[in-house]
Amino acid sequence: MAKAPSTRTQHDLVIAGGGPAGMMAGLLFARAGVPTLVLEKHGDFLRDFRGDTVHPSTLELIDELGFLDEFLKRPHDEIDSLTARVANERIQLADLTHLPVKCRFVALMPQWDFLDFLAEKAKLYPAFTLAMNSEAVDLIAEGGRIGGVRLADGGEARARKLVIAADGRSSVLREKAGLPLQDLGAPIDVFWFRLPKGASDYNETGGTFGAGTFIVQLNRGDYWQCAYVVPKGAADEVRARGIAAFREDVARAVPDLADVTPTLESWDQVKLLSVSLDRLIQWSRPGLLAIGDAAHAMSPVGGVGINLAVQDAVAAANILAGPMARGEDVDPLLAKVQDRRQLPVKLVQGVQKIVHDRILTPLVVRKAVLDKVPLPLRLFKLFPILRRIPARIVGLGFRREHIRSPEAVLHPSPSGEGPGVGDVVRSSSSPTGPTPTPPLKGRG
Numbered sequence: 001m002a003k004a005p006s007t008r009t010q011h012d013l014v015i016a017g018g019g020p021a022g023m024m025a026g027l028l029f030a031r032a033g034v035p036t037l038v039l040e041k042h043g044d045f046l047r048d049f050r051g052d053t054v055h056p057s058t059l060e061l062i063d064e065l066g067f068l069d070e071f072l073k074r075p076h077d078e079i080d081s082l083t084a085r086v087a088n089e090r091i092q093l094a095d096l097t098h099l100p101v102k103c104r105f106v107a108l109m110p111q112w113d114f115l116d117f118l119a120e121k122a123k124l125y126p127a128f129t130l131a132m133n134s135e136a137v138d139l140i141a142e143g144g145r146i147g148g149v150r151l152a153d154g155g156e157a158r159a160r161k162l163v164i165a166a167d168g169r170s171s172v173l174r175e176k177a178g179l180p181l182q183d184l185g186a187p188i189d190v191f192w193f194r195l196p197k198g199a200s201d202y203n204e205t206g207g208t209f210g211a212g213t214f215i216v217q218l219n220r221g222d223y224w225q226c227a228y229v230v231p232k233g234a235a236d237e238v239r240a241r242g243i244a245a246f247r248e249d250v251a252r253a254v255p256d257l258a259d260v261t262p263t264l265e266s267w268d269q270v271k272l273l274s275v276s277l278d279r280l281i282q283w284s285r286p287g288l289l290a291i292g293d294a295a296h297a298m299s300p301v302g303g304v305g306i307n308l309a310v311q312d313a314v315a316a317a318n319i320l321a322g323p324m325a326r327g328e329d330v331d332p333l334l335a336k337v338q339d340r341r342q343l344p345v346k347l348v349q350g351v352q353k354i355v356h357d358r359i360l361t362p363l364v365v366r367k368a369v370l371d372k373v374p375l376p377l378r379l380f381k382l383f384p385i386l387r388r389i390p391a392r393i394v395g396l397g398f399r400r401e402h403i404r405s406p407e408a409v410l411h412p413s414p415s416g417e418g419p420g421v422g423d424v425v426r427s428s429s430s431p432t433g434p435t436p437t438p439p440l441k442g443r444g
């Protein structure tokens with residue numbers, strides 16, 4: 001017998017997409033006492049690709065929420081520098097150890113662990129509901145505003161106050177909403193695969209600029225997570241040459257990997273990830289707000305998209321969660337989220353576009369050969385203080401957010417054993433922001 005369509009009517013906020021933006025927003029709005037439903041189209045968070053980076057600014061937010069020690073107990077690796085390898089030289093490009101925050105490192109943690117963690121914390125709040133296997137396919141428009149979403153199973157999820165589109169870079173909802181989009185173009189796509197650690201003692205996270213190739217290696221303990229950058233649309237051609245030719249390309253580009261490339265036996269181990277760089281000109285219309293990649297698809301350059309998505313969620317909650325929890329109409333406030341977030345997005349996308357146009361296009365698309373270290377990179381060697389600039393952009397981004405949304409405090413249960421279910425009172429976070437805490441280094 002066919003399953004009956006699911007219909008939900010009891011939420012103020014419906015969030016489509018359980019990625020970093022959607023899960024963080026779900027946690028924060030539910031924490032403020034707003035009845036919140038997060039719809040995730042997949043049955044779990046275990047997907048082929050989920051960027052694995054949790055940046056210092058995101059770690060700072062987790063600390064502000066009081067979860068940092070618990071979070072860092074989960075298996076993860078820590079990196080505090082980024083290194084480029086060019087013409088057989090290693091050049092440190094970013095040094096995170098000077099950042100003015102508690103965690104002066106990027107935590108590399110499988111993203112499903114990060115999302116599971118957020119879901120686990122969000123579920124402490126009775127206002128939070130997570131619906132897996134629930135795909136939003138369309139918007140429900142009524143009375144000139146968005147009032148919910150239609151689901152793939154024929155059901156619907158009604159939102160009394162707001163729908164948040166956090167459905168990523170191929171957002172269906174932003175398209176259905178007809179929100180105007182500016183496409184900045186992306187000249188690359190990425191092959192994504194793992195290789196075990198080999199005989200080389202090289203362990204630094206970073207990228208290797210080869211002859212017409214660029215390979216990024218993320219140090220994941222006993223294996224490398226690798227990204228092999230190809231010109232946009234060239235994937236079929238690369239695949240047609242066969243996996244053996246691909247192994248040779250990788251080994252030629254990074255000779256240190258030559259002893260482990262034979263572990264790549266089939267294309268099933270190599271995923272193609274499509275890269276886009278775009279942003280909405282308008283992030284909202286009455287009843288609907290887009291955040292994260294749905295509002296601005298980020299390139300993998302710098303590995304900062306997750307951070308921006310999380311910062312959007314925090315800004316949205318800071319601006320909207322309090323009024324929503326008080327039952328106010330938030331439509332007049334939606335543009336404030338874009339006002340707050342579009343400058344950092346434009347700045348980061350500007351840097352990504354420069355890297356696309358000035359470095360990746362000549363190298364990977366036009367197959368330039370770098371036989372010596374270019375002057376801008378040499379400067380990082382000559383003046384180590386310069387390494388703090390990329391560290392700041394990657395680690396903290398621009399216009400950092402802090403948790404300022406209200407918190408619905410859970411009453412202890414009558415038995416005194418932890419939080420009571422379904423029982424919330426409201427309190428405000430400190431208007432002065434978080435209490436500074438001393439730096440942490442080298443954990444994990």
Ligand SMILES: Cc1cc2nc3c(=O)[nH]c(=O)nc-3n(C[C@H](O)[C@H](O)[C@H](O)COP(=O)(O)OP(=O)(O)OC[C@H]3O[C@@H](n4cnc5c(N)ncnc54)[C@H](O)[C@@H]3O)c2cc1C
Pocket residue numbers: 016017018019020021022039040041042050051052053134135136137166167168169171172173190273274275276291292293294297298299300302303304305306307309
């Ligand atoms: C090749 C590549 C590598 C990258 N590497 C990194 C990196 O290392 N670090 C980094 O910070 N950023 C990286 N990025 C960027 C990063 O992936 C994104 O910026 C970030 O994931 C955006 O988060 P999000 O929550 O907005 O969207 P997403 O992470 O895309 O999450 C969207 C969620 O919505 C769900 N969904 C989609 N449609 C629907 C629907 N209709 N209904 C319900 N659910 C839906 C999806 O299943 C998904 O769970 C990379 C990007 C690319 C392309």
